[in-house]
Amino acid sequence: MNKVVDYSVIKPLLKDGLTIMIGGFLGCGTPEGLINLILEMGLKELTIIGNDTSFVDKGIGRLIANGNVKKAIVSHIGTNPESGKQMHEGTLEVELSPQGTLIERIRAGGSGLGGVITPTGVGTIVEEGKEKILLQGKEYLIELPLRADIALVFASKTDTFGNAYYKGTTKNFNPIIALAADIVVVETEEIVEVGEIHPEVVMTPGVLVDYIVKGDF
Amino acid sequence: MAVEAKLAKEIIAKRVAMELKNGQLVNLGIGLPTLVANYIPKDVYVVLQSENGMVGMGSTPEQGKEDKNITNAGGQYVTINSNGAYFDSAFSFSLIRGGHVDITVLGALEVDQYGNLSNWIIPGKLVPGMGGAMDLVTGAKKVIVAMQHTAKGDNKIKKNCLLPLTAKGEVDMIVTELGVMLVTEKGLVLTEIHKDTTVEEVIQLTDAELIIDENLKVMNI
Numbered sequence: 001m002n003k004v005v006d007y008s009v010i011k012p013l014l015k016d017g018l019t020i021m022i023g024g025f026l027g028c029g030t031p032e033g034l035i036n037l038i039l040e041m042g043l044k045e046l047t048i049i050g051n052d053t054s055f056v057d058k059g060i061g062r063l064i065a066n067g068n069v070k071k072a073i074v075s076h077i078g079t080n081p082e083s084g085k086q087m088h089e090g091t092l093e094v095e096l097s098p099q100g101t102l103i104e105r106i107r108a109g110g111s112g113l114g115g116v117i118t119p120t121g122v123g124t125i126v127e128e129g130k131e132k133i134l135l136q137g138k139e140y141l142i143e144l145p146l147r148a149d150i151a152l153v154f155a156s157k158t159d160t161f162g163n164a165y166y167k168g169t170t171k172n173f174n175p176i177i178a179l180a181a182d183i184v185v186v187e188t189e190e191i192v193e194v195g196e197i198h199p200e201v202v203m204t205p206g207v208l209v210d211y212i213v214k215g216d217f
Numbered sequence: 218m219a220v221e222a223k224l225a226k227e228i229i230a231k232r233v234a235m236e237l238k239n240g241q242l243v244n245l246g247i248g249l250p251t252l253v254a255n256y257i258p259k260d261v262y263v264v265l266q267s268e269n270g271m272v273g274m275g276s277t278p279e280q281g282k283e284d285k286n287i288t289n290a291g292g293q294y295v296t297i298n299s300n301g302a303y304f305d306s307a308f309s310f311s312l313i314r315g316g317h318v319d320i321t322v323l324g325a326l327e328v329d330q331y332g333n334l335s336n337w338i339i340p341g342k343l344v345p346g347m348g349g350a351m352d353l354v355t356g357a358k359k360v361i362v363a364m365q366h367t368a369k370g371d372n373k374i375k376k377n378c379l380l381p382l383t384a385k386g387e388v389d390m391i392v393t394e395l396g397v398m399l400v401t402e403k404g405l406v407l408t409e410i411h412k413d414t415t416v417e418e419v420i421q422l423t424d425a426e427l428i429i430d431e432n433l434k435v436m437n438i
Contacts, residue, residue, distance in 0.1 A: 025269040025306070026292030028285070051269075051306065052348070055292075078345025079292065087344065094344075099268065100310030100352030107307050120314065120355045123385030126347075156286065168286035168297075169270045171305040203305075 002160045004212045007037055010185055013150060013211075014038060017070075019047040021106065021148040021177040022060050026052055026079060029170030030059035031154040031187030033215040038068060045070040049106065049148055051099065051173050052076040053083040064092065073146065075099035098126060101143050103176055109145035110179025116143040151181035154215075155204070158188035159195070162209025163202040171203065178208045187215040218395065218414040225365050225394035228411065231256045231438040232392050233322055233363050237263045241319035242312070244268065244353055247291040250322040250363050264301075266318055268349040270309050273301020290349065313349065314356035321357035323350060325364045327378045330425035332388040332400035334362060335380035347383060354384040366393035372424045374398070374405075395419050397436065404428050409436045 014020075014037065024030030038046075039062060046069050053074055054061035061080045063069050071093040077083035086092035097105065104116040117140045121127050131142040153174045155164035164186055166174055178184050186209050220228070226249050234256035237243060244266045245251050257263060265274040267289045274289060275296035283294035297303070312318055327335040334354055337347040354360050367373060374391065391398040396419055397409035408430045410419055420427055 025290070026288065028269070028288040028292065052346070074346065076346035076348040078348075084344055094346075096344075096346045098347050098351040099306065099349040100314055100356075103306040103310060118314065120352045120384075122355075124351065124382045126351065166305075168284065168303055169267070169288050170286050171270050171303060173306050175305045176307050 003162050003206075003209060004160050004191055004214070007033065007213055010034065010037060010211060010213060011041065013183055013185070014041060014043060016043055017045045018149045019049065021151040021173070021181055022048060022050045023152065023154045023172060023174035023177055024050060024054065024059045025169065025172040027054040027058035027061070029154045029166065029172050029174055030054070031152050031215060032059065033213065034152045034185065034187050035059060035062055038063060039066055043068050047071040047073065049073045049146055051102070053080040055079050056082050067091075071095065073097060073102070075102050097143070103173060105143050105146045106173070106176050106180045109147040110176065113145060115145055117141070118143060146180065148177070148181040150183040150185065151177040153178050153184060153186045153204070155186050155188040157190045157192060157197060158186050158209075158212050159192050159197050159206065160212070161194050162186060162204075162206030162212055163194070163197050164188065164204040164206070164209065165197050165201060166203055175204045178204045183211075184209050185211045185213065187213050189215055218411060218418060220394055222365065226252055228394045228436070228438060229363050229365070229392050232397065232436055233361055234258065235438070236361060236390070237261055237320065239263070242266055242272065242317060244313070244318050244321045244357065246321070246323040246350070248324050250324060253322055253363070266309075266312060267295070268309050268313060268353070270305060271297055271301055271303050272312070273298040275301070310349070310352050313352045316356060316358055318353070318357040320359045320361060321353040322361045322363050323354065325362045325373060327373050327375050327380050328362045328364075328388055328391055329375040329378045330400070330405040331377070332386045333378045334360075334383045334388050335378045336383050338381050340381065350383050354387045359390070360388045362388050362391045364391075364393060366395045366422055372422055374423045374425045376425050395422065398427070406430050407433065409434045411436050
């Protein structure tokens, strides 16, 4: 089964108003070719879920700067002045979630869990509007799961079935978002034949992956 | 005691480095806390975590040897030591919340005598977001705030934080260029001061009520 396709096959999957998860940490491990595709298509009203809004000229940051995004669910926007500007102007809604909570919410969304019970944020404004629970004498917040219509994953190496491998710190959100979306697209630096990535070192099993595009890095 | 920012940061980084013990897993925040790595005593071996996904973080790569796949939590290129490991964000924050990180060192906008910390938002003005700070402060075994004692003439060590909190009652120690303070059940205890300052000056530049330790020492840096 060969899932390798051209960007033109991905195009009709991307539409205005979708909720999209995108891998990367300040742009490291972000599928830039798929970002380019969204920019070219001029998509609007997107909800983006990712670690941060990166820099104006990198990764998710380019979508913010170009006005493609209606809402960002992230842990940090400080490195992209456009995010703060648009938030204050009221054109961008920002939901800030603590980084460890955010990734667990995505993991919960992809793992059939009803939520995350975490001590992070107790006693801060993060708890506003959320249910609190007392377990064994300690307070926790109940944080709800996150899912997306489509996940845009970066991988360093992928076989034609979608088994993926991530170098260095490019892993970050990538293996987790691959669990939490209806459609999973992997943009990869290198495509190899099935069998060339040993099952022992596969980080994302190909069964999770719907489409693979060869990135132009 | 008026010192330039650069010297103040050096004093703070040197003193924080003395807190690190052999074998500990340590997370150094962006900015001043990162400088701590430059002053770790030669006989102390610690493992540095970077919350974007590694333990065993090494030094900055030589120019021309940067690897785009290896960055720190500030997005800068770094290296990894031969005994290091990479992982995804879920695992990274399991290390953090799970109490596997022995020490986290962070900066602050404000910190108070109850160990409350504010370092992620000035409503209406500056909204960078909390990133990993809330999880780090909540989960690490020991939380050290490393910051200059005052900012533009404002005292940053408060009776009560006025800005939104990063976490409630989690700070254990505050290190500034003027001294070292411990958050205890009795209150905020000044345990060390810099040789060029006085207790009176520290009290004057601190809004929090300070308990002066009966064994007050001069910072040994």
